[in-house]
Amino acid sequence: MNNNQDSESLGGFGSHEARTRKRPLPAQMLEELVARFGTQVSTAMAVREQHGRDESPFVDVTAPDAVVFALNTRDVADVLALASRFEVPVIPFGAGSSVEGHLLAVQGGVSLDVSGMNQVLAIDTDDLTVTVQPGVTRKQLNQALKGTGLFFPVDPGADASIGGMCATRASGTNAVRYGTMRENVLALQVVTASGEIIRTGTRAKKSSAGYDLTRLMVGSEGTLGVMTEITLRVHPLPEAECAAVCSFPSIEHAVRTAIQIVQAGIPIARMELIDANSVRMVNAYSGLRLPEEPMLLMEFHGTTHGVTEQAETVRSIADEFGGGSFEWATSTEDRSRLWSARHHVYFAAIQTKPGCRAVSTDACVPISRLAQCLLESVEEANATGLPYFLVGHVGDGNFHFGYLIDPESSEERATAESLNRKLVARAIRLDGTCTGEHGIGMHKMDFLVQEAGLGAVEMMRAIKRTLDPRNILNPGKVLHGHAHQSAVSESEDYAGQARTPLPLTA
Structure with a gap:
């Protein structure tokens, strides 16, 4: 395995010349954009900078050369027709909430803001x-x-x-x-x-x-x-909805409960794991008094009778695994309060370390492998002393770690990336995926090679070359460049074989 080849482009915070080579916006194209769109085009630095960042850990990035605010399909089509003619990158932009660098203008070009197409x-x-x-x-x-x-x-x-x-x-x-x-x-x-x-x-x-x-x-x-x-x-909409929260003496007890609920065939609507770190952060941020232990936050949908039956069955399963403080929330206000706290974990976490960035990652494994994957990942994170939070959609085997780092500390960045690599390798080894819902973006391109194998990734490249021969659509994301050869050699392509993790290049 050639661990030196394009090492800076494979995961992590590094950049690579081929991936980040700028493709300037020609003056003629800008003139044509302004002629076509008028005030819907902006080259103001403040607007460009706003469209040159997202919620990812990447901080050393450049702004797009221009922003076009599309209002309809014809606007989008005209931007892409111009971009194709001049071979200029176009990066679609919506709410700006992605966490893997999807929106970054790594090769310059035009940020195509479709937030105004909101009908x-x-x-x-x-x-x-x-x-x-x-x-x-x-x-x-x-x-x-x-x-x-x-x-x-x-x-x-x-x-x-x-x-x-x-x-x-x-x-x-x-x-x-x-x-x-x-x-x-x-x-x-x-x-x-x-x-x-x-x-x-x-x-x-x-x-x-x-x-x-x-x-x-x-x-x-x-x-x-x-x-x-x-x-x-x-x-x-279900006839009845009920939320419940239950604390556990350990993450393992909470995960074992979740596995048993799924295997019992209970049609639970939501089942979220929140670790003790996250509960402490949420309590401080949202003014709650939840027990500062690992917990499951659950919701049941159905008829009034069915919801009650589901919740009672889950309560009995939780009791078997040491669950305590099983609390109900049936009113809309109480349920909203609980789920608002869950959704605010990220914001609660970054408030605990002023000036920090969260290196967020997710993975997904078969439900039977979830306990092993989570417990080993938690042990690794605890050993580093780096602050982190853990939440998971444990009903489908998906979980998220957020490692809190000082963006100016190369040591903390390296620690977070090392934890991320180990977590992903473990998930793949356990027949899982490097991302359950965040996507690949810039951050997980090499991990996609490890998960799918070179043959499958080359098929993806072939699709990309066919549909986007000039490589103008969000270049530098998901797949390495058309000519890029992965650091995984052909002889080590293990797609379809036993899931043994390959070394990951930082």
Whole structure:
């Protein structure tokens, strides 16, 4: 294995010349953008800097050369047609809440802000579908659905845009029952790299017609096309909802409870693990008095009788594993308070270390491997002394670590990256994935090679070359450059073989 080849480009905070080589915005293209869009184009440094950062740990990045605020599909198509002609990068921008560097203008170019495309275009209550523009946020969508008896369940925590959620194949707290964006996107309108407008999928609940282009686009992180209309499944609001919180003497006891709940076939709607560190942070940030122990935060949906039955069954399982302080929350206010605290873990954590950045990572493993993966990862993190928080959508085997670092400390950055590499290697070894919902972005490109193998990644590259031959769509993300050869040699391509972790290059 060649551990020196392109070592700075493989995961971590380093950059690589080929990946970050700037592609200047020609004066002629800027003139044509201004002629076409007028005040919808900005080259003001403050606007460019706002669009040149996200919630990732990357801090040494440059702003895009210009920002275009799109208002409709034709705007998007015209930007991409110009960008294709001049071979200038285009980076789609929604709410700016991604955590793996998806929005960074690593090669310069144009940030295409679609937040103004925020219309709910159609609500079909009979077919349980909605069609929205990509700038609609999940909270805005559910507000629009009020009074229909329906809701959109995918909840990644942040009030992310639907377009961004599609691009990263997001999921969140409700995924254990309602699925991820992959299961809830029916059809798309997409603008290709050349500026062509295409449609994928229909509002029908199933189809066997041709290649599944909708699934190809969902999770492509802006590297294959720009979504301008999205048709989603929505779901009936449950008759009754009940939240419960239960503390445990250890993370292992909490995880074993979660595994037993899933294996018992209980149709739980949400099941979140919060470690003791996170509970302490949330208590301080949100003014709560939760027991500062590992806990499960759960929610049940169904009929009044069914919800009560589910909760009682879960309570009995929790008792077997030492669960205590099993508390109910049935009112909307109390449930909202609990889930608001869960969603504020990230903000609560960074308040504990002023000036810090959170190196956030996630992984997902089969539910039977979750306890092993979590406990070994916790032991490694504790050994370093680096502050961290841990939360997990444990019902589907997905969990998140956030390592709190001083962005000026190379030692702390190196420690966080080392923990991340070990965590990912462990998840892959246990038949899991390097990311359950954050996506690849810039941070996990080499991990994708380790998980999928060179053959599968080369197939992905072939798709990228075909759909984006000039490499203008969010370049420097998901896949190494077209000509890049991974540090994993052909002889060590282990896709489909026993999941033995390969060394990771920092």
